[in-house]
Amino acid sequence: MDECLLKTHNICKEFSSVPVLTNINLEIIRGEILGIIGENGAGKSTLMKIFSGIYKPTSGEIHYEGKRVFIHDPLSAKNLGISILPQEFNLVNELSLYDNIFLGSEIRKKFGFLDKKKMMERTIELLKELEVEIKPDEKIENLSTAQKQMVEICKAVAMDAKLLIMDEPTTVLTRFEIDILFRLMRRLKKQGTTIIYISHKLKEVKAICDRVMVLRDGVLVCTEMIQNISVLEMAKSMVGRELSQVFPEKKRPEPEIVFEVKNLCVPRILDNVGFQLRKGEILGFAGLVDAGRTEMAETIMGIRKRSSGQMFLNGNEIDISKPQDAVDNGIDYLSEDRQGAGILTSFTVIQNTTLVSLASYCTSFIKYIIKKKEEESTLRHKERFNIKTPGLDVKLEYLSGGNQQKVSLAKSIDPAPEVLIANEPTRGVDVSAKQEIYRFINSLSENGLSCIFISSEQEEIIGMCHRVIVMKDGRIMGTVEGENINEEEIMFLATGVREGAT
Known part of the structure; x- marks a missing residue:
């Protein structure tokens, strides 16, 4: 059996003629945990969305289990045995925990009826592995942010994937929950599952990964065995300068x-x-x-x-x-649930930044928004936080997660x-x-x-x-x-x- 599970050849991705990934060539070995690191906007999540069928590459090839493949959509990825734990929650609040875990992959009885009993039993097993005490029929809307993250992990693990992509899985977890997750990852690795682990927490990358790949501005800078690179060297490779x-x-x-x-x-x-x-x-x-x-x-x-x-x-x-x-x-609040309660991804950078304090940008009588004042204030926040965006009128859905977080923070302090x-x-x-x-x-x-x-x-x-x-x-x-x-x-x-x- 070929040691290489997934291989890319000159993968490129552009959005509106702006390059996001340039000639990415990598090999992912069966049964390894590969860390991928880089600054916000480096292209990490974009590359993972190509592997999971959410985006299509502008050019380049993907080879999976020795054959060239075309991952047209998430279903194609799923059929190949690729599962992704996304950076942002992808759960249906109105449905139960077990409904979410098996959404699109429901266990059925004869004649197509849902086997709710088996789905609940499997959900209990997954929750037990993660040492989480939640009822399998609990509605997602009643869960905390950290509990939702654990459900996302269960959902990704439930399909017994050959390649499991984890995009920032520990951002809302404490050390205790992270240790539980790492034990699960090591068990999956022993069973032959290949894991891609994306994180900004470099000490965690050092602790759990076999190799680490560094992306900077959409370009693959280096790939190293984890024992050959220190946390400080990782950080320097990411930013290209001393910290x-x-x-x-x-x-x-x-x-x-x-x-x-x-x-x-x-x-x-x-x-x-x-x-x-x-x-x-x-x-x-x-x-x-x-x-x-x-x-x-x-x-x-x-x-x-x-x-x-x-x-x-x-x-x-x-x-x-x-x-x-x-x-x-x-008193103002920066929410931990960025996309759920912090920002509106369909709104622009300006619209998000001034959302809470919009009244202060309006004329006294007819409440007409003074666009110039709004734009000047947002520009100051952009420079203050070093927000990477093609323009202030760009919708937040096109920004990296880290830059979305900076906009959310700018929104929180805009009312002073x-x-x-x-x-x-x-x-x-x-x-x-x-x-x-x-x-x-x-x-x-x-x-x-x-x-x-x-x-x-x-x-x-x-x-x-x-x-x-x-x-x-x-x-x-x-x-x-x-x-x-x-x-x-x-x-x-x-x-x-x-x-x-x-």
Whole structure:
């Protein structure tokens, strides 16, 4: 049997005559885990969409199991045994978990009737492998973002693929869930499954992959055995330059309390959550999946209804029952679910950036949008965040995931909030873009903005935050600060081994 499962010859892809991939030649070996890395817009997801039949190459050839193949659509890819775990969720909210996992691949009885029992049994097996406790008939709309990611993993694994493509599978998972995923990947590898693993988390690539391929501006820069390349060398290959210190220096926040939450409760979700946020402080919230961090943020923003609790801004009690109330009070939110709640991919860069603050771009009387003012503001954000886009009138569906995230962040700070809740702010962005976002959030805090910083990446929680509040099962387990902000202290609190002072 040929060792090579998939081989490409001079694959090129253009969008409106703009090259996105140029002469990609690669070989993927059976039973290996191949890491693919690169900056946002490097062409990683585009190449994977060609392999999975979503895009067709402009030119070039694909050989699969020794034969030239034409992958016309996702069904063609599926018939070849190629399965993809996409960067963005591809789930039907109104359907159950097992319906989503087997959508288009339903298990049937005689005469074509659906075998719901077998589908539910197989779903339970998959969930057990990932150590996830969700009922197989639970609706997707009731799941958290991390739970949805686990369902996407189950969905990709369920078809017993020969080639499994994972595009940023760990962006919303904590270390605990990532370890479970890696164990599953190693089991699949032993069974002969070939895995392509795309990630901006270079330490994870180093830990799980056999080889790593680097893309830069649509060109294959190098392919190396994982033991022959360090994390720093990977980063340099991606960006083509030296990288400075990842996290900016922390400046001491002012003692003034800007925002305070007291006894915030949501039945079965939040239990007496309370904290204070100082002026210019970056306050981290850490915890495992389902700790209640996102639910807390959504309750503060008025997305979820609280049963009790009080909120104070600059010493004055505020009542927030809907997101607009929060914005009006100077509180804004960067959602962890970029495409679900953060941006509108069918809208342009300008339309997304000014979406929350559109009223400030309108004339006083007839509410006519001042286009020039809107464009000038968006251009400033584009330059500030180094957003890579052919133009401000381009729809977000044509931007890479990382550049979509930058637009989402620009939208969140466009109203000039006093408090920013940043939920997974670097989700799906490359190492260089992460540095830009870290520096930008840090500069905002130095200028007086107070930030609630929610992240599943302990490294950035430790590197960015002045204090860290750790949650578990909707409760605050403790607060760490100073030298105590380290992985061990955070994990002790997150797992319930220790309960600290709040």
